[in-house]
Every structure is written in structure tokens, then in C-alpha cells.
Amino acid sequence: MPQLNNETKHLEAIVKSAPLEEIPTNVLVVGVGGQGVIMISKVLAALCQEQGFDVKQSEVHGMAKRGGSVFSHVRFGRQVFSPTIPKGDADILVALEWAEGLRWLPYLKPEKGIFIGDTQRIVPPFACRDRRRFAASGYVQESVDQVIRLVPNSSAMDAVAMARELGVPKAANTILLGALSTTLNFEEAAWKSVIARFVPPKTVDANLQAFDSGRAWIRNFDRQADSAMEAGTALDSGAWPMEQDQTWVEINTAWCKSCDICVKLCPERCLALDDQQLVQLIKPEACTGCRVCERLCPDFAINIHTPAFPELRP
Amino acid sequence: MIEESRQKFDIRNNLRTELFPHFMCPGCGHGIALRALLWAVHELEISKDQLAIVSGIGCSGRTGAYIDATTIHTTHGRPLAYATGLKLARPDLEVIVITGDGDCLAIGGNHLIHACRRNLNLTCLMLNNETYGMTGGQVSPTTRNERFTTTTPLGNYEPVFDACALASGAGASMVGREITMHVTALKDLIKEGISHQGFTFLEILSDCTEIYGRKNELGESAEMVLSQKAEYRSDSYGNQVEEPFQPRNIGTGVLTKNDRTEYMEACRLHNQSKQSGTANS
Numbered sequence: 001m002p003q004l005n006n007e008t009k010h011l012e013a014i015v016k017s018a019p020l021e022e023i024p025t026n027v028l029v030v031g032v033g034g035q036g037v038i039m040i041s042k043v044l045a046a047l048c049q050e051q052g053f054d055v056k057q058s059e060v061h062g063m064a065k066r067g068g069s070v071f072s073h074v075r076f077g078r079q080v081f082s083p084t085i086p087k088g089d090a091d092i093l094v095a096l097e098w099a100e101g102l103r104w105l106p107y108l109k110p111e112k113g114i115f116i117g118d119t120q121r122i123v124p125p126f127a128c129r130d131r132r133r134f135a136a137s138g139y140v141q142e143s144v145d146q147v148i149r150l151v152p153n154s155s156a157m158d159a160v161a162m163a164r165e166l167g168v169p170k171a172a173n174t175i176l177l178g179a180l181s182t183t184l185n186f187e188e189a190a191w192k193s194v195i196a197r198f199v200p201p202k203t204v205d206a207n208l209q210a211f212d213s214g215r216a217w218i219r220n221f222d223r224q225a226d227s228a229m230e231a232g233t234a235l236d237s238g239a240w241p242m243e244q245d246q247t248w249v250e251i252n253t254a255w256c257k258s259c260d261i262c263v264k265l266c267p268e269r270c271l272a273l274d275d276q277q278l279v280q281l282i283k284p285e286a287c288t289g290c291r292v293c294e295r296l297c298p299d300f301a302i303n304i305h306t307p308a309f310p311e312l313r314p
Numbered sequence: 315m316i317e318e319s320r321q322k323f324d325i326r327n328n329l330r331t332e333l334f335p336h337f338m339c340p341g342c343g344h345g346i347a348l349r350a351l352l353w354a355v356h357e358l359e360i361s362k363d364q365l366a367i368v369s370g371i372g373c374s375g376r377t378g379a380y381i382d383a384t385t386i387h388t389t390h391g392r393p394l395a396y397a398t399g400l401k402l403a404r405p406d407l408e409v410i411v412i413t414g415d416g417d418c419l420a421i422g423g424n425h426l427i428h429a430c431r432r433n434l435n436l437t438c439l440m441l442n443n444e445t446y447g448m449t450g451g452q453v454s455p456t457t458r459n460e461r462f463t464t465t466t467p468l469g470n471y472e473p474v475f476d477a478c479a480l481a482s483g484a485g486a487s488m489v490g491r492e493i494t495m496h497v498t499a500l501k502d503l504i505k506e507g508i509s510h511q512g513f514t515f516l517e518i519l520s521d522c523t524e525i526y527g528r529k530n531e532l533g534e535s536a537e538m539v540l541s542q543k544a545e546y547r548s549d550s551y552g553n554q555v556e557e558p559f560q561p562r563n564i565g566t567g568v569l570t571k572n573d574r575t576e577y578m579e580a581c582r583l584h585n586q587s588k589q590s591g592t593a594n595s
Contacts, residue, residue: 255334259341259523264536295497296539298345299335300325 024054024077026085027180030104031096032122033067036173039198040094041072043177047186047194048076058083067124069100094180096159096173097122099140102147115154116179116218118172119144131268131288155179155221162217163210168203171210178214188215247289248305253278255301262293262302328352328362330382337376339447341535343520346494347441348377350518351410353497354504366407368397370422373448373522374414374441391422394429397436405578408508411438416446416454419475423455430484430513434577437507437514440477443522451525462529477517482570487512489570493519493542496566503567512576 027044031037038059045057059072073085087107092114095101101117108115127138144156157179159172174195181191192208199207258277270283271293279301281287294304329352338344355365362383369378371390378385384407388396393411401409418426418440429436445463446452453463455475462469482489488510492500500518507514521527521538532538575583 257335257340259535261341261536261539264534265539295349296346296495297349298338298342298535299340300329300345300349301335303324303326 022078024075024080025092025184026090027074027076027092027094028071028085028090028104028107029074029094029096030069030071030100031118031173032100032124033061033070035070035096036170037061037070037072037096040096040173040177040180041074043191043194043198044074044180045076046198047190048074050190050194051186053077054080056080056083067122069103071100071104092116092180092183094176096120096176098144098156102140102142105151108151111152113153114183115151116176116183117147117154117156118159118176119156120158120160120172131290155218157214157217157221159214162213166206166210166213168206168210171203171207174199174207174210175214175217178211178216179218180214181211182215182218247287249281249284249287249293250303250305251279251281252301252303253280255299257299257301259298261296261298265292265296267292323353323356325349325352328356328382329380333380336380338373339522339524341521341523341538342373342447343443343494343518343522343539344373344377344441346497346539347439347500347518347520348380350494350497350500351412351439351504352381353501354508357501358505358508360408360508364406364408366397366400366404366409367412368393368400368409369412370414370417371448372414372417372446373443374412375417376448377441378412391417391420392425393417394422394425394436394438397438398429398432398434401434401436402578405435409436410508411436413438413440414446415440415442415444415456415477416452419455419477419480426481426515427484430481430486430515432577433485433487433513433574433580435511435513437504437510438516439504440515440517441520442477442517443520443526445522445526447522447525451522451529461526463526464529478515478569481515485513485574486515486570487572487574487576488514488568489516490514490566490568491517491519492566494521495539495542499567506568510571511579512574 029037029041038061041057041059045055048055053076055074055076057072057074059070061070062068073083075083075085085107089109090107090113091109093101093104093108093116095104095117098117098119098121101115105115121139123137123139129138148154148156157175159175160169162175163169163172177195181188192211195207195211196204256278258273260273262279263271263273267290268283268286268288270281270286271279272282274280289304289306291304294302336345365383367378367381367383367385369375369385369387370393375387379387386396393413397409397411400407413422429438442456444457444461445454451463452465453470453472456477457463457466457470458474459471460469478489478491488507490503490507492503494500503516507516519542521535521542523535523538527533527538533541
């Protein structure tokens with residue numbers, strides 16, 4: 001969107017102009033277990049409380065230890081009645097994981113809401129249910145670039161890489177906190193004092209450094225040419241060509257004795273006995289080439305052929 | 315060279331395909347055991363000229379005939395005796411014995427314990443299907459209690475032979491056990507057995523679906539193959555029944571392995587000492 005070209009400061013402008021005291025400000029923090037979603041929201045809630053606001057924070061972290069989805073609603077204003085943010089009413093969405101961020105985008109205020117996303121991708125096991133070799137995962141296929149262009153007031157950073165450069169990979173959430181701090185009307189010193197209270201004593205300096213780098217990054221953020229965005233797009237290319245990897249099941253029906261072992265033990269259920277009680281492949285597209293049928297066939301009637309990928313051959 | 319060894323394993327290259335389909339009943343576990351053996355041979359890169367298969371009588375004995383290598387089909391219970399002679403005459407050959415539970419433990423029991431005692435560098439695969447399948451399903455030394463066979467119509471009451479304990483007690487320097495369900499593990503076990511210097515006794519738990527399984531209502535082929543794991547835990551562990559979830563190496567895998575002197579080596583050392591003794595005197 002060309003009209004957003006010189007909007008380096010657009011993130012700050014929006015919230016600062018909003019009447020904080022009248023309508024509650026809604027901040028939604030999302031991610032997966034272990035990333036520090038709760039830490040960000042607690043720092044924010046404590047800070048708002050110190051500044052004299054009424055704060056309500058509610059979170060869901062049930063599956064956190066299994067890498068599951070974690071989100072936290074923070075609402076603050078003169079008076080807050082409900083702890084949860086209605087859909088389409090979040091002023092700021094902070095996403096520590098890319099797909100989680102996209103999942104919660106409908107909660108963002110249309111056109112006005114601010115989206116701060118980490119491009120880190122944590123692919124859940126359920127996105128990998130297609131067991132064929134080199135199958136594409138069910139993870140979001142949209143590139144970072146595409147999303148940034150679609151969502152106004154959005155920014156995407158590779159906070160994990162930045163934190164690693166600082167030598168503290170776990171401080172990625174503090175970097176995002178730094179980015180978040182530029183959108184809210186609080187003093188930098190107030191932020192820092194609250195962070196210092198919430199992080200482990202040994203890591204205070206590292207976290208404050210991460211906070212500064214997050215602030216600096218968001219101020220210099222350029223929507224058009226950003227290295228994090230380029231890195232994000234690079235992740236999307238290079239998928240394996242599935243059509244070159246079709247396994248071929250060779251069935252020698254002259255040797256088949258209809259013992260049914262292959263039919264019953266195939267994990268994908270892609271074999272069946274035909275009307276002559278001989279084995280046949282009924283779902284060739286479902287075959288993953290796992291070789292269970294080949295190895296358990298007592299009559300050597302099945303041979304699995306997989307195309308050679310020399311560098312990946314066992 | 316590495317590329318050659320990584321060549322895809324196609325079992326048909328190692329079979330006498332003109333004899334196929336083979337004589338075994340549908341769902342017989344012996345076919346899976348045969349695949350595991352040929353796969354192990356393929357991975358060890360043993361040429362057909364260097365491989366000698368000696369088999370006895372019975373369903374297990376017939377499996378040897380389908381291997382495209384030097385094969386000897388011998389008398390009932392005596393494959394180990396033939397193999398001992400073959401190995402002594404041609405130590406360069408890789409001699410593998412395929413025998414069954416009745417063949418090895420009942421009729422050839424004496425040959426087994428003496429082969430174990432001598433510790434000659436042989437590999438003995440005992441395909442245990444718990445019955446004499448070829449002769450019509452009679453009771454064998456490994457038939458479990460309360461199982462029906464043609465000679466035990468009211469259920470088997472004889473104690474069951476633990477073949478691995480027997481071989482281990484008789485002095486085999488490597489003893490292992492595996493089920494046909496675990497084809498890859500079975501292949502690895504056979505590879506280890508062939509590479510081992512000394513007598514290797516491997517018990518392969520196979521299925522007889524048509525004769526034994528049908529009589530005992532053990533389900534169809536697939537059910538029998540699948541139930542191997544569960545059944546095997548509760549019954550074949552003997553005194554481990556109280557604790558069915560013991561580590562796997564107690565029941566399957568390598569059970570005994572030591573470096574007791576191999577027979578030919580012992581013979582050479584003995585002759586050396588005698589010759590030096592005569593030279594000194």
C-alpha cells in the first residue's frame with residue numbers, strides 16, 4: 001500500500017491520540033507455550049496499575065507445556081468492566097509466534113489496530129499430518145510480506161534472531177515488549193523499572209538491553225525494505241516437489257495368497273483385496289512408501305519403489 | 315563402493331523365482347523370516363557363492379530351497395550336523411542353518427546341544443511356530459500349555475522348552491530372540507549373529523496360521539502377526555510374567571553374548587601347543 005510509505009511513526013500516533021481515560025485500551029498478547037506471553041502481559045498490567053489505571057488481565061495457558069496456544073488479554077483505562085477483549089476491538093496485537101498472530105488477527109480493530117509480530121515459526125505436530133515424504137505442512141503458507149501488506153499498521157520482526165545476536169535467545173519477548181512500549185504513552189524509565197522487577201535478577205541487564213533494541217528497531221522500521229521481511233519470505237520458498245516423489249507400489253498378484261496382512265497393517269489403509277481376493281492398491285495418492293506391506297508380506301508379492309534422492313537415501 | 319552397498323534391496327535378486335509362489339500357507343511367518351535373512355545377507359554383502367544354507371525337514375526346512383545360493387536340504391533334525399561338517403571342510407563359507415522348533419529341539423535336540431557346546435562359527439535360525447506344520451499340526455516341544463493340536467485334542471499339558479535358555483546353557487556364545495513382526499529388528503539381529511564369531515542361536519517367533527492358529531482360534535494372519543507382541547510379553551518371558559513391562563532385551567534381542575573361544579580357533583591353539591610341546595621334547 002503506497003500511502004503507508006513514510007509512516008515510521010505511525011504506530012505511536014494512533015494510541016497516543018486515543019482517549020485512554022474514557023475507553024479502555026485493549027492489548028492482546030498471543031504465542032505458544034514457553035515464549036513469555038504471560039511475562040509480557042504481566043509487565044504491561046503492572047505498569048498500568050502503577051500509572052493509576054484500572055487493569056484487567058486474563059489469560060489461557062492450559063496447553064502451554066505441550067507447546068500449545070497461549071494468549072493473554074490486557075485491558076486498561078479509567079474503569080474496566082470486562083476482562084476479555086471483544087472480537088475486532090483489540091488496539092494492539094502482539095504475536096510471539098507467526099501463525100498464532102495470524103490466527104488472532106480478526107480480534108484486531110479493523111484499519112486502526114496495531115499488529116506487532118515475531119516471524120518465528122513453531123510448527124505444531126498437527127500441521128505435519130500428511131505423512132508422505134516432503135509433503136507440505138499445514139502451517140500458514142502466506143509470506144510475511146503478504147501479511148504486512150494486507151494489515152495496516154503492522155510490523156514483523158525476527159525477535160529471536162535479534163535476541164540471539166544479543167546473546168540471550170530467551171529475551172525475544174523483551175524485544176517485543178520494547179516494540180510494544182513505543183505504541184503506548186508511558187515513560188521509558190517506568191517500563192524499565194517494571195521489567196527489572198519481573199525478570200530473574202541475573203538477566204536484568206540483558207533484558208534491558210533487549211528492551212532498548214526492540215524500541216530502536218521499531219523506530220527504524222521501514223515497511224518497504226526490511227531484512228526480517230526478506231528472511232520471512234525466504235522461508236516460504238524451497239518446498240520439495242511432491243510430484244517427483246510419488247512412490248510406486250509394484251504388486252505381483254501371481255504370488256499373492258490373500259493373507260490380508262498388508263491390507264490390515266497398512267497405516268494409510270490404501271490396500272484392499274479385489275473380488276478375486278488378490279491385493280490391489282486402491283488409494284495410490286495416500287501411499288507414503290513406509291514399506292510396512294513390503295516387509296510383512298510373507299509371499300514377497302509387494303515391492304515399493306521410491307524415486308532416488310541421493311542425498312537423502314538411507 | 316558405498317553407493318553399491320546402499321543399493322536398494324530387492325528380494326527377488328536373491329530368490330529362485332522360478333519356484334514361486336512358494337509352498338507356504340497364506341500368512342505364514344516363515345516368509346517374513348526369510349525376507350529378514352536375505353535382507354541381512356544383502357546388507358552384509360555376502361555373495362551367493364559364499365553363502366551356504368543348510369536346512370532340515372519341515373516347513374522351515376523348505377524355506378531354504380527358495381534362496382538362490384548354495385543350499386542343502388538335509389535329513390530331519392540333522393542340519394546342524396551337516397553344517398558342522400560343511401564348515402569344517404570349507405571354513406571360508408558363511409554357513410547358515412534354518413531349522414524349525416520340532417526339527418531343532420525334538421528330533422535334533424542332541425545335535426543342537428553339541429553344536430552349542432563346540433561353539434563352531436555357525437548361525438542357526440530356529441523358526442518357532444510352535445507346531446509340526448508340514449506333517450499336520452502335531453504337538454511340538456514349544457507348543458504352549460492349553461493349546462490344541464492334532465495330538466493334543468484336549469489341550470497341551472507338557473512343559474514348554476525355552477530354546478534360548480537351552481542354547482545358552484549348552485554354551486552357545488550368542489543367543490537371541492525376535493518376532494517376525496519386527497522385521498527390521500530381526501534383520502539387525504541376524505546381521506549381528508552372522509558377524510559374530512562363534513555359534514549363534516537365534517529363535518524367530520513365527521506364525522502358523524492355517525494349522526495351529528485356526529485350531530486355536532488365534533485369528534487371521536494379520537491378527538496373529540499383530541498379537542505376537544502382546545502374547546509374547548505375557549507368555550514367553552517365563553518368570554517375567556509378574557512384570558510384563560521389563561526392558562525388551564530380556565525377552566527379545568540379544569540374550570547372551572560372550573567371546574568364548576570359537577571351535578576352529580580352539581582347535582588351532584590346541585594343535586599349536588601340541589606341536590610346540592613335541593618340538594621341545
